[in-house]
Amino acid sequence: MSAHHRVRVDGGWIEMPVAELAGEALVVPNVAALVVPDRDATAVLLQRRDKPGEAVRGRLELPGGRWRAGEAAETALRREVSEETGLIVQEVLGRPSDTVRADPERPFQVVRPVAVTVGVDGAYPALHLAFLCVASGTPVGQDGETRDPRWYDLDELRRLLDEPSRFTGPALGILKEWLASRP
Numbered sequence: 001m002s003a004h005h006r007v008r009v010d011g012g013w014i015e016m017p018v019a020e021l022a023g024e025a026l027v028v029p030n031v032a033a034l035v036v037p038d039r040d041a042t043a044v045l046l047q048r049r050d051k052p053g054e055a056v057r058g059r060l061e062l063p064g065g066r067w068r069a070g071e072a073a074e075t076a077l078r079r080e081v082s083e084e085t086g087l088i089v090q091e092v093l094g095r096p097s098d099t100v101r102a103d104p105e106r107p108f109q110v111v112r113p114v115a116v117t118v119g120v121d122g123a124y125p126a127l128h129l130a131f132l133c134v135a136s137g138t139p140v141g142q143d144g145e146t147r148d149p150r151w152y153d154l155d156e157l158r159r160l161l162d163e164p165s166r167f168t169g170p171a172l173g174i175l176k177e178w179l180a181s182r183p
Contacts, residue, residue, distance in 0.1 A: 032062045034175075042153060042154060115173065115177035
């Protein structure tokens with residue numbers, strides 16, 4: 001079921017559809033991809049949000065989207081990067097994920113994201129788990145979804161982060177956290 005939820009955007013409130021269960025708005029799980037061209041991670045892929053009617057249309061974001069029930073983290077990440085950019089994930093960097101089986105019929109995956117964001121205080125209730133990955137190919141925007149995907153070197157990215165309104169909230173938080181953790 002879906003209900004409308006008041007969300008604060010650009011200093012004003014708007015109504016947005018939000019998944020609901022038993023009368024409570026649910027946090028929507030998402031994967032986000034910090035896509036880099038190689039293991040040196042000297043650049044990161046950003047794209048512009050381009051869904052008509054969205055309050056964040058035109059802002060810079062990371063590739064990603066809803067994490068489907070029963071889908072492994074790496075599968076969701078690879079699917080979303082491919083759908084939104086046309087790139088092929090070659091490698092997910094960092095510690096590998098583990099599958100835990102306390103009960104053989106109910107496996108759980110332990111994941112180690114680079115960063116996690118969640119909408120609070122009137123933000124859209126979405127949980128974004130960001131993973132660092134290397135991808136290959138030529139990025140291509142998807143009509144009605146994304147546009148202008150390109151590689152941003154880290155110096156340019158740091159300058160852009162001085163203007164937070166250029167980014168979606170999750171992208172801003174994830175990028176700041178990732179850059180702060182880099183040597």
